[in-house]
Amino acid sequence: MTALKKPELVCPAGSLRALEVAIDAGADAVYMGLKDATNARNFAGLNFDAAQARQGVRHAHDRGRKVLMALNTYAQADHPERWFKAVDVAADIGVDALILADPAVMAYSRRVHPDLRLHLSVQASATNYEAIEFYRERYGIQRAVLPRVLTMSQIAHLIRNTTVEIEVFGFGSLCVMVEGRCALSSYVTGHSPNNTGVCSPASAVRWEEHGGAVDARLGGVLIDRYEANEHRAYPTLCKGRFEVEGAVDYAIEEPTSLNTLELLPTLMQAGVAAIKIEGRQRGTAYVQQVTRVWRQAVDACANQPARFAVQPGWTSALGRLSEGQQHTLGALNRPWQ
Ligand code: SF4
Structure with a gap:
């Protein structure tokens, strides 16, 4: 060649x-x-x-x-x-x-x-x-x-x-959707990723610890739950773990x-x-x-x-x-x- x-x-x-x-x-x-x-x-x-x-x-x-x-x-x-x-x-x-x-x-x-x-x-x-x-x-x-x-x-x-x-x-x-024009993040954060530069604005992110686990929430929506020693990713809605038909997994995209x-x-x-x-x-x-x-x-x-x-x-x-x-x-x- x-x-x-x-x-x-x-x-x-x-x-x-x-x-x-x-x-x-x-x-x-x-x-x-x-x-x-x-x-x-x-x-x-x-x-x-x-x-x-x-x-x-x-x-x-x-x-x-x-x-x-x-x-x-x-x-x-x-x-x-x-x-x-x-x-x-x-x-x-x-x-x-x-x-x-x-x-x-x-x-x-x-x-x-x-x-x-x-x-x-x-x-x-x-x-x-x-x-x-x-x-x-x-x-x-x-x-x-x-x-x-x-x-x-x-x-x-x-x-x-x-x-x-x-x-x-x-x-x-x-990014698996329409490259930043994603309705997922606007829906839960109330902000357009088009103009705010990010799908998960820091103001919409909340970490909550309880019983050794840590919940990641975006705009109040539970995105992921991490065990104490698990690596945590910044919460992005498309890369969260959700329950689908009884199983919890990355339903849309893996991080x-x-x-x-x-x-x-x-x-x-x-x-x-x-x-x-x-x-x-x-x-x-x-x-x-x-x-x-x-x-x-x-x-x-x-x-x-x-x-x-x-x-x-x-x-x-x-x-x-x-x-x-x-x-x-x-x-x-x-x-x-
Ligand atoms: S939430 Fe995911 S799919 Fe939507 S714009 Fe952000 S990276 Fe892309």
Whole structure:
């Protein structure tokens, strides 16, 4: 097998420090967002103001890397100007692309900044080539980030039928619903994950100890019950344990992390243009270690795909950083579909 085209390694930057660490650890591009509701990861204490974003872009560009700005929430009906203003700020700062979900924001960007490259956010939930082609024809998108619900053969089929670059998630937490537009968490917390940046806002989380066990509640709803010595995960509704037909188990999704390292040769043969690492809410140690492992893996696979093998050191390093300390291939490995 000859060398394969190397996909871009796109890493998370929840802060200026994380951006610098990701770039220095080998990211080809980083993605970031502003400190407001235009950003689907609008966490308190994270993200960028315009001055920090400008500094981050300079750091990346000085080293020949790219910065992608996620303005990936849906604009509010009564004040879409905030989203349009954010597009102007990003263009002024000199980001390499915008990651957008709302067609109104795409239309504005196309009209006012026609040279600015547009990527379709995972939040847009485009899962087939017809949808992606629509966004290309109508708004000129040049890349689409796929939701984490497609099998490997569905991804390959989609790539064969569009000229738009395809980016897939390679590592990180899983979201099994409509990527942040999930009614589950809004129902119990009263907050939209679209605008509050998180499915389980800290204000809605409650831990209750009784009789040696610990209950995790979200918006008053019992999500999980842990024995005293059991590892506890941050309560996320889709990853809770519930009683179904008399048995208590993970009814929707297990608290595991997506890790597609072993599928790298297949993803690259299919023509994936970019691999995204999830985790703008994670610390700089996570960003640094995950970026280092993936840099080595992507380089090794591109150079000698036939001899590519996942190194035990990579797996153990990623295992220590994973949600629930377990890995899954998620929807990518559903041979029956
Ligand atoms: S609760 Fe789960 S499925 Fe819903 S948005 Fe959050 S991670 Fe996704």
